[in-house]
Amino acid sequence: MLAKVITLKHSAAGNGFAPVMRYIMRAAPDSALPDGHMLEGGHINIPDEALFWALHENRLAYAEDVASVLDRTADACRLRGRFHGNPVYHVAINWQEAERPTASQAERACRHVMQSLGYGDHQAAWAIHRDTDNDHVHLVINRVHPERFRAVSPPFKKDYLILDRCMRELELEFGHQRANGPFITLDSDAGPQIVRMSRAERRERGLLKEHGKPRLTRGAAAAEHRLGYASFQAWVAGAPARDLRQALGSPAPTWADVHKALARHGVTMQAKGSGLVVTTRLPDGRVLAGKASQLGRWASKAELEKRLGAFVPIGCTPDLPAVYALHIEAARRQVQPTQPSWGRLGDRENASSFSGTRRDPDERALRRQQRAEARAALADRFKIEQDVLRRDKPRQRAEMRERHRSERAALQAEQREARALAYAAARRDGQPIVVAQSLWAWMSAREREALQERQAEERKALSVSQPRSEVWRKWLERQAEQGDEAAQAALRGIRYRERGEARHQRDGIEGDEVEPLRKLVLAGLDAQIDQRRQQVRYRDSGGREMFTDTGRRIELHDKSADSVEAALRIAAQKFGGRVEITGSAAFRERATRQAVRLGIRVVDADLAAIVADEQASMRADQTRLSTESVGESGRGAGKPLKPHVASGLPVAKADQLERNSRSQMANGL
Structure with missing residues (x-):
């Protein structure tokens, strides 16, 4: 038995329970029950008197009744201001081929899953679907408790483990054939034992069905089994992966090379969550996707960013050739697909036209007319696309803000985990905690700086308006x-x-004015551990000593702006965004103004006036830039940014990392 959390359109946030209930009760057009078949299902923790219709009388009316009860519970939670998310938790429980669960077994499995996930008292509905090779049960749970009216979330990133263990327990209870997942059932003298195994252990025991192929999602594997040809996830690991690897093997590859190599196959690479996905669009508009790591471990986000730097999206998605669609069509006809050379389709005439004979003037005129019509169609397509992009700008900005927020939250969570691991490793290896703390702060601040710079460039790229000709x-x-x-x-x-035109112009050199990227001050630092003094010394790429982290102080040896900024960033990461600045009066003022520009809080009471003055100066600069932009464009294009947005660094939240820590940066900070 296997279980999987379902995130389909039927379970989308904002739709309520009605679509998913119609789907699982086979009352929707896309899930209609074949004639002559009876549906087995029911509800859990919903009083019978709350429902007017029964399942065997009218599936659609029953589905609407159950959805109404579940929606009322969720709405009661929303009215109390406790919940604004998606209350639907949808699980599919699959039996192996030739196993036919009874209705009582299906309900027992549903209750066991709910109890294990912490939803034992919640409302739910279930139904058995027997229209595939594997009988399966759809279980829909209301995450909102029916009495306390509080939404309960399953354990983050652990619900699939809970579900897999439930399946092993139910297999033993029902006497069904055993499946393999993160948990394995082993026979012992004391009876069957359910144990957790890593992928490496399962591979060693021969329990993984890989056979050198990329790991496919269940949907892709089912498509291959049902349709008889390679899924997109398997196909993209072939020729597209080979071309991508070849592009990465070139001198100094870039993300543009990656996008270009994949575009030849009609494939795009996009960011999704904390990773990357590759997608293609079929002629009917459907989008097929797979993880980038399915091309190979070398194509994961972490591995690619090691070579190419932070991920750079393709931007406006161009019209791509439907290469995978051609592959599907060829597979259906059982012939070898003919893949065109998409990089060289600029021939003016068809090859058959150059047979050694003189071309027909009428044919030339016809081709000229066809080229003119093609140019007109091209211009119309460009105009339509630009109009769509202009209307789509607000949505793109909103999506970018949400994506940036998610990226910052994901990085913060990763850094918290990295800090715990670093401290644990230091205790295990006998390394001083202050050294581990300094190294963690340096690495985390460097990652944060790189993320901020990339996000600032993305914001700028979306805001910059270019001449229409360009x-x-x-x-x-x-x-x-x-x-x-x-x-x-x-x-x-x-x-x-x-x-x-160039032949009639004066001698000269032209080019576009480009604003250079701001230098990343942390990227070139090198950390050297002084074991005797339990300190960490930081040097620049030239070997010059910049500052030393002594644990509760960061002592500056170099007073340049880059050195001070690097020390401030590490201190902010290490001590929760608050710093105290010591040293000469001139240096304290300069470092304080730099900290304010970076969004770092200075807690020294005697520096409060300098902090306020610098903040006022920033606001004045933003107002001036806004006024100048409005004067130039007349449309308010220079809307002032908030200080932390203008600097590229979000204001650090005090007490989130270490509530009671502060830094004293001697001889400068």
């Missing part, structure tokens, strides 16, 4: 890379005109 040319270049013949012809015309 946008048109870049759009043409993207289309030409994907093999659009009309775009390639338009680019050739632009270059021809430019060569003609």
